[in-house]
Amino acid sequence: MNVTLRQLRVFQAVAETRNFSRAGDQIGLTQPAVSRSIVELESQLGLKLLDRTTREVVLTDAGQSLAMRLDRVLDDLDQTLAEIHGMAGARRGKVRVASSPTLSANLIPACIAECARRDPDIDFLLLDRMQQTALDSVRAGEVDFGVLVEPPATDDLHGEAILxxxxxxxxxxxxxxxxxxxxxxxxxxxxxxxxxxxxxxxxxxxxxxxxxxxxxxxxxxxxxxxxxxxxxxxxxxxxxxxxxxxxxxxxxxxxxxxxxxxxxxxTIMLVHRRNRAPSPLAQRVWNLIREVAAQRRER
The missing domain is CATH 3.40.190.10 (Periplasmic binding protein-like II)
Known part of the structure; x- marks a missing residue:
């Protein structure tokens, strides 16, 4: 079924107001657009949800069943979307980074210190591992990204040279x-x-x-x-x-x-899985490591 979120919200408004015009005013649609959405929803479900007359809108048994469950489902969806949206502005959390030993000893400490100074609510966790093991950690999703030495070019990885x-x-x-x-x-x-x-x-x-x-x-x-x-x-x-x-x-x-x-x-590179973009927090750490590397390059 190709049921859209818009169709469900239109139905929810009609079930609440029992009137197409008032439902349209509530969600910002014209009465014909509301009517069209209901018809499309009924067509997708293969069921009649509303009995319409010139004076009133009455929910059928199927309509009542859908309306009873829909409020909770849409409330859960709204809460989930709000939480996900909030991640974009998140200031607190853990970022896991895998790095090979020479970088762990002589580049990453400055990055961890700068992160603590600039973003004290970010917990920068380093996994100090040999190159291949660090690369495996990136591929397995065990870490947000890696700081590695010229990893092989493959379709499953995205890399950015920094130093x-x-x-x-x-x-x-x-x-x-x-x-x-x-x-x-x-x-x-x-x-x-x-x-x-x-x-x-x-x-x-x-x-x-x-x-x-x-x-x-x-x-x-x-x-x-x-x-x-x-x-x-x-x-x-x-x-x-x-x-x-x-x-x-x-x-x-x-x-x-x-x-x-x-x-x-x-060439020192930042690497993450191509099909797994860093989270907003991880992207901040990614950018910070890039900046520290640029400063070292200039010196």
């Missing part, structure tokens, strides 16, 4: 390359390496850059967290290629960091 993050070389201060202001990727050929493992969103990009520039080194260790990489480099196990955002804000006192040329960078 480019260049790769750099991390090494002990006595390494042969430490005295250079910049280091060519090709200079890494034959060097022992300590790299993030393949669960990281950066590893694929690092491997591609090393291969493209003919830097074939021995990967001695593959680990999941940047802090572990730095400790291994300090112990002389190997040197490392790391994204700039993985560097602690206070720097690496025991290590040397140099830009790698030609510049290769990863």
């Amino acid at each position: 480019d993050d260049p790769f750099c070389l991390v090494m002990p201060p006595d390494h042969r390359l430490a005295g250079r202001r910049t280091v060519a990727w090709s200079a890494l050929d034959g060097e022992p390496l300590v790299l993030l493992d393949h669960a990281s969103g950066s590893r694929r990009l690092i491997d591609e850059a090393l291969a493209q520039h003919g830097a074939h080194g021995e990967v001695r260790q593959q680990v999941g967290h940047p802090a572990t990489v730095f400790r291994m480099v300090e112990q002389g196990i190997g040197i490392s290629v790391m994204p700039a955002l993985a560097m602690p804000p206070a720097g690496l006192q025991a290590l040397v960091v140099r830009p790698l040329l030609p510049k290769v960078q990863r």
